[in-house]
Amino acid sequence: MRQHEAVINVMEEHGGYATLGFLNQEVLKVKDCVWKTKTPFASIRRIVQDERFFFKIKPGLWALKSYKEKLPTDILPTKEISKSQKEEFNHTYYQGLLVEIGNLKKFQTFVPNQDKNRLYLGKKLSDITTISDIYKFSYDHIVRMTQTIDVTWFNERNMLASLFEIEHSTPMYNSLLKFIELQDFYTDFRIVADDARKKEFQSKLSLEAFKPIIKRVGFWSYNAVAELHSKTSELISIESKLRL
Incomplete structure (x- = not known):
């Protein structure tokens, strides 16, 4: 062959x-x-x-x-599919990539309850995340807010490791407000969006309100997420071959 x-x-x-x-x-x-x-x-x-x-x-x-x-239309949307549905399909796709990257890196992965039944490459997001209920890592109001974040990676101690918000067209300001509420935790914050929104991200992050987290919030483009997904898979494949 x-x-x-x-x-x-x-x-x-x-x-x-x-x-x-x-x-x-x-x-x-x-x-x-x-x-x-x-x-x-x-x-x-x-x-x-x-x-x-x-x-x-x-x-x-x-x-x-x-x-x-x-x-399927969630993989390749037809002309009949509305703009909002296409955005939802894209949003779920990048959620799925981030979940799989987290899984490959041995993190525990979580998505919001309202997203669990959304389809990622023919599977429900709940089928690929490793935990169904968020850990009670802090006060109730902090946990409730965190479980609305698009993708969460937890470390082996069941504490926050990385948090991701995917912003196709919605205001980034709201995501940054969530991150500022979690500034006391030793975690990484990432905004995932199209490259075209990077200047908007930089502008919003430079506001005085976000000064405490300005060095902790990163911008990942869709292309960067896809590349990280493929490169992480390459590494895992090599490690498996070497039985590391």
Whole structure:
């Protein structure tokens, strides 16, 4: 089996689409395909860009051209899908990527209760998070506020490790207000949005109200999240091969 055929085979077995991170973990397991290259992950990245067989849906997500008319609307929205639904699908996609990155990094992952049934690549978000109920790590009002944050990573001591708010079009100010309420915790804060909103992020963060957390809040673009997802998957695949 040729290398591009192995990629096609893995995609076909999973509905005709896959994240680059998923391909990094699964394609090399195909028994009938030999990867003699020293850079197999670079080869996979090159293969999915072959427009004869594949097309890009969004950062980190690829599909087979032969499946284009068969893909679910949450994967490839049709023209009939409203703008708000498309935004919800995108929001859930990046939530899912962040959850999977957290899982790969051995964090415990949580999403808000109202998001648990949303679909991420054919699965409910609740199917990929590792905890269903948020830990009572602080006062009740702090916990209640935290459980509205888009993605939370907890460390092995059940304490906050990283917090993520995904901002497609909603005001960033509200997310920063949540972060300022959690400034006393040793945790990282991240706003995830399109690159086009980075200047807006910098402008809002520079306000006097957010001075206590200005050095603790980072901006991650959608492309950066997708790249981190694929690179983390590469590392896990290598570690598994070396049995680390």
